Amino acid sequence: METKIGKLLTWLNESPSFNISSKIGIHETPHTGRGVILTNDKLHRNEVIISVPSTHQLNFHTVLYHISKYNTDINLLGITIPRSTENDKNYLKDLNRNDPRFFYYSQLSQEFLVSLSSFQLLSLYILSEWILLPYWSQNNSSDEYESDIKPIQSFWQPFFDVWPTKLELSSFPAIWDCDPDSYYKYLLEYLPFETSINYKRISNLIQIDWKVIQPVLSSWIDHMNSQQINNGLNCVLPTISDLYYQFLHIYTIINSRCLYAEVPLKSDDVKNNFTLVPYVDFLNHTSKADGHCIPSLNKLKKVKSCGIGEFQIRCGSMGYKMLKEEIFLNYGAHSNDFLLNEYGFVISDDKNLDWNFVNISNSVESLLENNSKMIKFLKENDYWGEYTINYDSISYRTLIALSLLVTKDVRRVEKLMQGLISEEFFLPKINLLLKSILTNYKTKYTNNLDYLLRTPIIEENTFCRQNVISLIKGTLKIIDHHLESM
Structure with missing residues (x-):
């Protein structure tokens, strides 16, 4: 891999606009793969770490x-x-x-x-x-x-x-x-x-x-x-x-x-707005939104130039001082399920607790499926679907749907949406229903976890199974926290 990275740097250096700090380098481990680390000196706030010209990006x-x-x-x-x-x-x-x-x-x-x-x-x-x-x-x-x-x-x-x-x-x-x-x-x-x-x-x-x-x-x-x-x-x-x-x-x-x-x-479709940037893609994700690296795109000014602009990575507010310390980039405020689907990995649940959540939409929607009036009300007010709970609370969408389920009173729920009735009025009744829903989820996910932990491994890459195990454990952690508080 060192030879390949050397050839990559030679190729990038063909452009006079390419710049990489002499203070960083690539480090590879069997567990985490490749990453960028501090190799000498210190990195200070707003210091340019990597600058890749437009000509060497794929977009x-x-x-x-x-x-x-x-x-x-x-x-x-x-x-x-x-x-x-x-x-x-x-x-x-x-x-x-x-x-x-x-x-x-x-x-x-x-x-x-x-x-x-x-x-x-x-x-x-x-x-x-x-x-x-x-x-x-x-x-x-x-x-x-x-x-x-x-x-x-x-x-x-x-x-x-x-x-x-x-x-x-x-x-x-x-x-x-x-x-x-x-x-x-x-x-x-x-x-x-x-x-x-x-x-x-x-x-x-x-x-x-x-x-x-x-x-x-x-x-x-x-x-x-x-x-x-x-x-x-x-x-x-x-x-x-x-x-x-x-x-x-x-x-x-x-x-x-x-x-x-x-x-x-x-530019009219956000899904199309991306670029592949060599060397920058060695930077691994951190769940901390601030303090690490800051990406930016300096748009091209010359009409005849190739591409969309120079891509830069600058050091964030925390700086880097310890040799061999890994330099991170925050990919966004993403839950582990999003990280697995989009990037192929999950991170420690303790580090990602603020972003992880449990989706209980299928249970809530199944309880509503025979009541067309309630479904119509929720859809008309944009409260249909996406019912989630995170570690510390249930989402407002979930609160509205469950309140409607337990009271069957559209007018009272409308007043809740308008802020005329406190959530405290609905919570005691909601908790009974939510406890039942979460208990069913706990049974299902516990059984799934037990199966994965006791079944012999047949695949060549155990990382895949371990990711699923981590996801289930994170889900159970949120469920258990709510059940214990009820």
């Missing part, structure tokens, strides 16, 4: 820029490669005209590319540059080619080389669901309710995105097979099933490593 704009090198029909002012000046024309002349990307990227229309989401475009492009380009180069050869010709390599290869393996990213519930051969599919039925909601949401997005890019990949595979026959080659080429598994891997890489950044061409 909607930079992908279009690189595709436009090989497809002259892609022409978006301020985004794609300019072709107006003599210098621009000379630059294009320097490209290898035998590069197979001239053919494959020419199949992509500007209208199609712009219509894609950031996830769809980046997945398709990374599949092309990381997985397919070696096959394209090989398939493009013939007997007349000299043996010493170097294979074509992607500009992004040093970035690809430091990405985590499939095994390292095997802890995402959505991947257990989407991968037909996953070892961990059995774990899905033991997940807490909220975690199940999130993994199903992500699984659905994965399948939608795959359906969008699959026709392009299938067309490319057909051409590769025809080209191989014409060139008299007999190499093993990837199938569409092979690319689907690669797509799942790439999808988790994007999802777990992207950083929020406004993408002008896609």
Whole structure:
């Protein structure tokens, strides 16, 4: 890995705008993986730690820029490669005209590319540059080619080389669901309710995105097979099933490593506003919202520049003084179920207690299902669904729904919503119902936990099972705290 990180730094240093503090370095442990640590001196508040130029980030704009090198029909002012000046024309002349990307990227229309989401475009492009380009180069050869010709390599290869393996990213519930051969599919039925909601949401997005890019990949595979026959080659080429598994891997890489950044061409949808930033993605998450590192994007001012802007990491208010101390970045105020679904890990429940919660929506909604009047009232007032409790309290949405259930009095609940009646009026009655609900949840999650703790391990990565165990323990901790206080 040190060699790969060295090559990554060499690649980044090709840009004069790249800067990394001499006080930090990469540290790797079997338990926590890679992280950034303080290697010497001190880091002070607001000190720039890492600065990565726009040209070396992967996002909607930079992908279009690189595709436009090989497809002259892609022409978006301020985004794609300019072709107006003599210098621009000379630059294009320097490209290898035998590069197979001239053919494959020419199949992509500007209208199609712009219509894609950031996830769809980046997945398709990374599949092309990381997985397919070696096959394209090989398939493009013939007997007349000299043996010493170097294979074509992607500009992004040093970035690809430091990405985590499939095994390292095997802890995402959505991947257990989407991968037909996953070892961990059995774990899905033991997940807490909220975690199940999130993994199903992500699984659905994965399948939608795959359906969008699959026709392009299938067309490319057909051409590769025809080209191989014409060139008299007999190499093993990837199938569409092979690319689907690669797509799942790439999808988790994007999802777990992207950083929020406004993408002008896609600014109307927050899900599209992200960028992948080399080296910055080595920074691990902390649940502490303040004090550690501060990310920022310095937007581009030059119209002809590539990308969306320089991405910087500055030291937070606490600073860093202890050698080998890990330098953290807060990914957001996220519960463990969100962290597992989006990033593939959970953190100590004690450290994340403020953000964890239990979703009891399915129980509350089932109690309401035969009362259309109550359901209509809750929907009209935007109090339908998302009934949660955290360690210290129940959410106001839950309070409203349970108050309606125990009193069946719409007028009184309306007064509660208006602040004309105190919550204390409803709490004694709510507690009886809530105790029953939580007791049922406790029984279910305790049984799930017991099964996972006593069942022999069959999978190669015990980290996945341990994450689910941690989630269940955290859920039971919240439930027990409320039951004990009743």
